[in-house]
Amino acid sequence: xxxxxxxxxxxxxxxxxxxxxxxxxxxxxxxxxxxxxxxxxxxxxxxxxxxxxxxxxxxxxxxxxxxxxxxxxxxxxxxxxxxxxxxxxxxxxxxxxxxxxxxxxxxxxxxxxxxxxxxxxxxxxxxxxxxxxxxxxxxxxxxxxxxxxxxxxxxxxxxxxxxxxxxxxxxxxxxxxxxxxxxxxxxxxxxxxxxx
Amino acid sequence: xxxxxxxxxxxxxxxxxxxxxxxxxxxxxxxxxxxxxxxxxxxxxxxxxxxxxxxxxxxxxxxxxxxxxxxxxxxxxxxxxxxxxxxxxxxxxxxxxxxxxxxxxxxxxxxxxxxxxxxxxxxxxxxxxxxxxxxxxxxxxxxxxxxxxxxxxxxxxxxxxxxxxxxxxxxxxxxxxxxxxxxxxxxxxxxxxxxxxxxxxxxxxxxxxxxxxxxxxxxxxxxxxxxxxxxxxxxxxxxxxxxxxxxxxxxxxxxxxxxxxxxxxxx
Numbered sequence: 001x002x003x004x005x006x007x008x009x010x011x012x013x014x015x016x017x018x019x020x021x022x023x024x025x026x027x028x029x030x031x032x033x034x035x036x037x038x039x040x041x042x043x044x045x046x047x048x049x050x051x052x053x054x055x056x057x058x059x060x061x062x063x064x065x066x067x068x069x070x071x072x073x074x075x076x077x078x079x080x081x082x083x084x085x086x087x088x089x090x091x092x093x094x095x096x097x098x099x100x101x102x103x104x105x106x107x108x109x110x111x112x113x114x115x116x117x118x119x120x121x122x123x124x125x126x127x128x129x130x131x132x133x134x135x136x137x138x139x140x141x142x143x144x145x146x147x148x149x150x151x152x153x154x155x156x157x158x159x160x161x162x163x164x165x166x167x168x169x170x171x172x173x174x175x176x177x178x179x180x181x182x183x184x185x186x187x188x189x190x191x192x193x194x195x196x
Numbered sequence: 197x198x199x200x201x202x203x204x205x206x207x208x209x210x211x212x213x214x215x216x217x218x219x220x221x222x223x224x225x226x227x228x229x230x231x232x233x234x235x236x237x238x239x240x241x242x243x244x245x246x247x248x249x250x251x252x253x254x255x256x257x258x259x260x261x262x263x264x265x266x267x268x269x270x271x272x273x274x275x276x277x278x279x280x281x282x283x284x285x286x287x288x289x290x291x292x293x294x295x296x297x298x299x300x301x302x303x304x305x306x307x308x309x310x311x312x313x314x315x316x317x318x319x320x321x322x323x324x325x326x327x328x329x330x331x332x333x334x335x336x337x338x339x340x341x342x343x344x345x346x347x348x349x350x351x352x353x354x355x356x357x358x359x360x361x362x363x364x365x366x367x368x369x370x371x372x373x374x375x376x377x378x379x380x381x382x383x384x385x386x387x388x389x390x391x392x393x394x395x396x397x398x399x400x401x402x403x404x405x406x407x408x409x410x411x412x413x414x415x416x417x418x419x420x421x422x423x424x425x426x427x428x429x430x431x432x433x434x435x436x437x438x439x440x441x442x443x444x445x446x447x448x449x450x451x452x453x454x455x456x457x458x459x460x461x462x463x
Binding site for chain 1: 218221222224225226227228229231232235236238239240242243244
C-alpha cells in the first residue's frame, strides 16, 4: 500500500502539481527522470556534446518557468520533448546563421572519415556509433526529428505529432524517407545489401 | 474487424518495417553520453534556487497572473475612457464659437434683431445631434475605410476640416430675409479662398496616399468653398440663401462631424 502510495506520489502528474506548489525536490525528481532521454534527444538533433548539455539545461529552465501552463492530460515526457525540440531547433537555426564558413581545423572536418569499417572488433561499435551519428546529422531536420523520436526514443505517432506539431501524414512520410536514407548508410554494418 | 483495427495493425506492421539487423544496430547505438553531475547544479541555479520562498511563489504565480491581467485590462479601459472624454471635451466650445460667429454677417445697414439672433443660437445643437446619426458620403467603393480613418489625426487635415465646418456653419446660420439688402460676407469669402487652396492640396494628397474617405469628403467640400469664394463682398441674399440651402440639404456639416467623430474614435 505504501509502495503504491509512493508511486502515485511520484507520478508525472503529481510531480508537476508539486512543482507548481513550489516543491523543489519534485523538480529535481523530474530532472533525474527525464534528463537522460532529453539530453540524448538533443544530442541526436545537434550532434554536439557540449551544446547538448547546454541545451538540456535551457530546456529544463524553460520547463520550470512554464510548468504552470502545462495542460492537464499532457504527458510530461511529450511536453519536455516539445520544449527540447524547440530549444534544439533555435540552436540549429542560430548555428546555420553563424557557420557561414568551415575551416580545416573545424570539428566537422576533423571528424571526416572514409566510412570503411575498422577491422578490429573493439573499434567496430565505436565506428558504428559514429556512422549512425553522422547519418543522423546528414538527415534534414524534420526527418532527423521524426526518426530520432520514433526509432531511437520509441515514441508513438500521436506523441510525435504532439511534440512536432506535424500532421500524421507528414510524419509518416518523413519517417519512411528517413528510414530509407539511414538504411542506405548503415547497410554495410547490417549486412543487408537490398535496394531501397 | 473494423477499418480502425486494420489501420492499427498496419501501423504496427510498418513500425516493424526496420529489419531486425537494423533494429539491433540502432539498439546498440551508444551516444556515450552521460548527464554530467554539474548540470543539475546549473539548472537549479536558474530555477529552484531563484525562488527564496518557493511555495509562496508557486501559488502567487497561479493567483497573480490572471489578477495582473485583469488589473492591466482595467487600467487600459480607464486610460481609453479618459482619452475619449478628453477628446470629446472641445465640442461644446466649438458650438459656442459657432454661435458667436454669425454676428458680422447681418444685413448691411440693419441692426441685428435681438430676438431673432437669440433664437438662432440654440439651433446648432439639435443639428449637431442629428449630424452624428447621419451617414457619411457613400464609401461603398472603399476597401478599408478604417485604415484610412486612422490618419485623421494628421493635424493639417483635421484642422482644415474643423475650419471648413465652422465656415459652413456660419453660412448656414446667416439670417436671410426677403429684402434686397446685401449681406457682408467679406470675411467668409477670404476664409473660403484660403480653405479652397488648402482643400485642393489636401485632396490631392489624400488621393495620392489612397485615403479614399478623406478624398471623397474633400471633393464634396470643394463646390461649397468655390461658391463662397466667388461671392461678392456684399452678397445678395438669394445667393447666400442658395448656398445656405445647399449646406442644409446636403448635410455636409453633419458629414464633417461624422468624419471627425470617426477620427476621434480611431485615435
